[in-house]
Amino acid sequence: MHSFTEENYLKTIYYLAARQEGEVTTNSLAEMTATKAASVSDMLRKLAEKQLIHYKKYQGVRLTAEGERLALKVIRRHRIWEVFLAEKLGFGWDEVHEMAEELEHIRSEELVEKLDAFLGYPQFDPHGDPIPSPAGQMPAVEYSKLSEVGVGTEVQVMGVLEHSPEFLQHLDKTGLNLGCRVRVQDINTFDKSVSVQINQEKTLFVSNEVARNLLVN
Amino acid sequence: MHSFTEENYLKTIYYLAARQEGEVTTNSLAEMTATKAASVSDMLRKLAEKQLIHYKKYQGVRLTAEGERLALKVIRRHRIWEVFLAEKLGFGWDEVHEMAEELEHIRSEELVEKLDAFLGYPQFDPHGDPIPSPAGQMPAVEYSKLSEVGVGTEVQVMGVLEHSPEFLQHLDKTGLNLGCRVRVQDINTFDKSVSVQINQEKTLFVSNEVARNLLVN
DNA sequence: ATAAAAATTTAGGGCAGTCTAAAAATTTTT
DNA sequence: AAAAATTTTTAGACTGCCCTAAATTTTTAT
Ligand SMILES: [Mn+2]
Ligand SMILES: [Mn+2]
Ligand SMILES: [Mn+2]
Ligand SMILES: [Mn+2]
Numbered sequence: 001m002h003s004f005t006e007e008n009y010l011k012t013i014y015y016l017a018a019r020q021e022g023e024v025t026t027n028s029l030a031e032m033t034a035t036k037a038a039s040v041s042d043m044l045r046k047l048a049e050k051q052l053i054h055y056k057k058y059q060g061v062r063l064t065a066e067g068e069r070l071a072l073k074v075i076r077r078h079r080i081w082e083v084f085l086a087e088k089l090g091f092g093w094d095e096v097h098e099m100a101e102e103l104e105h106i107r108s109e110e111l112v113e114k115l116d117a118f119l120g121y122p123q124f125d126p127h128g129d130p131i132p133s134p135a136g137q138m139p140a141v142e143y144s145k146l147s148e149v150g151v152g153t154e155v156q157v158m159g160v161l162e163h164s165p166e167f168l169q170h171l172d173k174t175g176l177n178l179g180c181r182v183r184v185q186d187i188n189t190f191d192k193s194v195s196v197q198i199n200q201e202k203t204l205f206v207s208n209e210v211a212r213n214l215l216v217n
Numbered sequence: 218m219h220s221f222t223e224e225n226y227l228k229t230i231y232y233l234a235a236r237q238e239g240e241v242t243t244n245s246l247a248e249m250t251a252t253k254a255a256s257v258s259d260m261l262r263k264l265a266e267k268q269l270i271h272y273k274k275y276q277g278v279r280l281t282a283e284g285e286r287l288a289l290k291v292i293r294r295h296r297i298w299e300v301f302l303a304e305k306l307g308f309g310w311d312e313v314h315e316m317a318e319e320l321e322h323i324r325s326e327e328l329v330e331k332l333d334a335f336l337g338y339p340q341f342d343p344h345g346d347p348i349p350s351p352a353g354q355m356p357a358v359e360y361s362k363l364s365e366v367g368v369g370t371e372v373q374v375m376g377v378l379e380h381s382p383e384f385l386q387h388l389d390k391t392g393l394n395l396g397c398r399v400r401v402q403d404i405n406t407f408d409k410s411v412s413v414q415i416n417q418e419k420t421l422f423v424s425n426e427v428a429r430n431l432l433v434n
Numbered sequence: 435a436t437a438a439a440a441a442t443t444t445a446g447g448g449c450a451g452t453c454t455a456a457a458a459a460t461t462t463t464t
Numbered sequence: 465a466a467a468a469a470t471t472t473t474t475a476g477a478c479t480g481c482c483c484t485a486a487a488t489t490t491t492t493a494t
Contacts, residue, residue: 036484038445038484040442046480058490103323243471254472256451260451275460
């Protein structure tokens, strides 16, 4: 139906659109897909012909309803496979993304639905990201960043904004796992780093860089 | 490392070599891969350059040690995924092959090994085919065809030679599942069809066409 | 309002894998 | 041993996706 490559572009457009206002630019797509702007332009023309994106030359790009439906299908598959890899095969949350990047393109509606059932219809992937419904709806979640939480508040770690293995391994090392309770004890006014207490036990210093990428509550 | 397409060619050469004596021909490969002889010739030149096959123009083709190692890796992945699909997700043995055809190309050594462990190190796939070892050894199995078994003998269905959904669904319908016990009651001299008793219960007439594709004992 | 800078698209080409048509080699038939 | 038939390879071309370099458009700075 649609190629591996087209699916990756649609997914990437969806992510970029979600993170900024307005149209998605050619350059941002080139950066995300690790290709050159010229290649992106080529593909955008093709996706526009197939009515998967709204595209006016030089004006950036936006998914059509059909394009978004397809993007969410790919994202659903990706996240369900990540759950499988983490829950059933015991991979770490820092390892699952790369494999899911391939598994998400396996073309069988029935496969992903049976896998979903096998996993007990999980709501979130190993990074706390919500799993779109089979019909193609992305569940709304409203989390704050840890960097925006006031002193004294106790919150729970619900997800991460940064997905790099390095960041996730850093969290593993410091014990900041998904689901752990964090009480903000102090915010350093100079560098905006925070001092937090984890699970009513040990105290930890968290850089603003890290705090900005932790979703809580 | 190696492309999707190269992996499929290597696997196909392995299967064709196993089923006949001597070198594998260009035309048989074209038929099996559903491409044209010209395309096969092209690919054979490439595989020979990469030292994955022994190839002399017009003389047919044979896997090198390295080529066979790769082919067996692909077959191992294919069969392990088939077990997963059948055992864990509940797909029928007539449904798993097509999905495994895609899953076999997912590039992660660790993934297939963890999946193998998760499945309890199965020895056979849902069609009774043996699963090559991680080191790349194909287990030897010696089964007979049901069409070659003498009258009076009781044997067990161990595998199938034909893998088409149609054949497998036919077996499902008649109750000739993997593992069931079959006693040969009579062999029709005219059309070589056999009359068998299944699991000491019902009697069934099996055409020679079917009997030739049933591996027993 | 122009000029400079940045972003984007077009032009032209490469590589993998496929095809058809034609040429060459091998095998079979006579 | 030729001729005919079959098999295989080569030639030339196409599509998908990518690239670099050049042209074009938009944005920013002067
Ligand atoms: Mn992908
Ligand atoms: Mn994820
Ligand atoms: Mn199979
Ligand atoms: Mn395959």
